[in-house]
Amino acid sequence: MKKPFVQRDAFLPFSKPTIRQAEIDEVVDSLRSGWITTGPKAERFEKAFAEYTGFPEALALSSATAGLHIGLIALGVKPGDEVITTPMTWAATVNMIEACGGTPVFVDIHRDTCQMDERQVEAAVTGRTVGILPVHYAGAPCHVGALLEVARRHGLWLFEDAAHGVGTLYQGEHVGAFGRLGVFSFHPIKNMTTAEGGLLTLKEPELARALRAWRFHGLEKSAWNRYAEGGSPQVEVILPGFKYNFMDLQAALGIHQLASVDEFNARRRHLAALYDRLLAEVPEVERPGVPAYDHFHTWHLYVVKVLDSAGLARDAFMTELKARNVGTGIHFRAVHTQPYYARKYPQWLGKLPEAEWVSDRLFSLPLFPAMEDEDVAYVVDAFKDVLAHARG
Numbered sequence: 001m002k003k004p005f006v007q008r009d010a011f012l013p014f015s016k017p018t019i020r021q022a023e024i025d026e027v028v029d030s031l032r033s034g035w036i037t038t039g040p041k042a043e044r045f046e047k048a049f050a051e052y053t054g055f056p057e058a059l060a061l062s063s064a065t066a067g068l069h070i071g072l073i074a075l076g077v078k079p080g081d082e083v084i085t086t087p088m089t090w091a092a093t094v095n096m097i098e099a100c101g102g103t104p105v106f107v108d109i110h111r112d113t114c115q116m117d118e119r120q121v122e123a124a125v126t127g128r129t130v131g132i133l134p135v136h137y138a139g140a141p142c143h144v145g146a147l148l149e150v151a152r153r154h155g156l157w158l159f160e161d162a163a164h165g166v167g168t169l170y171q172g173e174h175v176g177a178f179g180r181l182g183v184f185s186f187h188p189i190k191n192m193t194t195a196e197g198g199l200l201t202l203k204e205p206e207l208a209r210a211l212r213a214w215r216f217h218g219l220e221k222s223a224w225n226r227y228a229e230g231g232s233p234q235v236e237v238i239l240p241g242f243k244y245n246f247m248d249l250q251a252a253l254g255i256h257q258l259a260s261v262d263e264f265n266a267r268r269r270h271l272a273a274l275y276d277r278l279l280a281e282v283p284e285v286e287r288p289g290v291p292a293y294d295h296f297h298t299w300h301l302y303v304v305k306v307l308d309s310a311g312l313a314r315d316a317f318m319t320e321l322k323a324r325n326v327g328t329g330i331h332f333r334a335v336h337t338q339p340y341y342a343r344k345y346p347q348w349l350g351k352l353p354e355a356e357w358v359s360d361r362l363f364s365l366p367l368f369p370a371m372e373d374e375d376v377a378y379v380v381d382a383f384k385d386v387l388a389h390a391r392g
């Protein structure tokens with residue numbers, strides 16, 4: 001006899017940050033010190049992140065969206081420029097192309113991994129293309145090698161959206177600086193958090209200098225130093241910058257989160273492997289695929305697709321899981337189907353069949369370091385119960 005499904009009392013959220021005593025003490029230390037905005041801890045965090053990833057330059061920011069914005073500006077994106085990107089991302093990736101006056105050009109995804117389909121990128125290049133902005137989706141890397149080849153052949157830049165990718169490796173190297181720029185996010189649902197926060201990674205010191213000015217009111221530090229040495233409090237504005245700086249209060253969290261991220265990721269990998277094993281018994285949902293090339297997956301998301309054989313659609317499936325105290329999320333609705341993009345660029349609707357198929361069927365399961373193995377087993381039992389009821 002199959003044992004009956006017993007509903008849990010506590011709601012299992014889709015995501016939950018792990019904040020421990022070290023983070024709390026460090027934030028309190030910042031508050032007591034009187035230095036709460038950008039200062040020594042922000043610098044310490046940048047150095048630690050550069051060391052962790054192996055990149056020469058790391059610029060912490062108020063968000064990944066801010067990093068996308070000034071990154072695209074510093075790369076020179078202007079009205080009329082085309083940027084090749086993926087529809088399977090958070091809207092911020094595409095919104096920032098629009099914010100610079102650029103035109104997003106979508107290529108379809110691989111249905112199994114949801115990564116940008118590198119085989120379709122070259123055909124998307126036109127005389128107006130300036131760069132490629134892929135996403136390392138769900139904590140696995142996109143096919144960086146193939147994208148770099150296309151970029152080199154056509155003189156394009158590569159800017160990696162690595163919002164899901166702290167700890168992610170492609171052929172043994174950390175994602176984020178294969179091309180000219182990479183951007184990370186520390187939003188609470190990401191693999192490590194600073195409440196809100198982001199970070200740009202790069203190798204070129206000149207580009208880093210410009211980005212530091214774009215980040216903070218257009219101020220040039222070297223000019224500031226020049227005056228400071230002369231004893232004058234003058235600062236110089238060298239470009240019309242933004243205010244996207246990273247506070248020491250955020251860094252106080254980030255320093256300890258970064259020190260724990262390998263441990264967090266190891267736990268995510270364990271939970272994902274457990275989902276994979278248990279969901280093998282549920283043929284009505286498609287499990288996430290992983291790339292065939294050498295990589296290290298940090299499982300930011302565990303995304304399944306509800307197949308037609310389930311007998312109920314994705315949204316109904318999510319509602320039924322919620323009724324059984326299981327939280328889920330949609331990552332993502334294909335960006336070209338969002339009202340703004342569908343109105344402005346209707347030509348894409350129907351032209352990205354894999355992304356549209358996935359967009360209607362995918363959802364993300366609870367996955368965070370503090371989850372127990374029994375929580376994973378509960379989610380899979382809840383799946384089976386939902387399906388048993390759908391079959392009537």
Ligand SMILES: *Cc1c(COP(=O)(O)O)cnc(C)c1O
Nearest residue numbers: 063064065090092163185187198
């Ligand atoms: C979360 C996310 C962003 C935006 O990050 P913020 O730090 O919230 O601005 C950008 N791209 C992708 C793929 C994301 O998942």
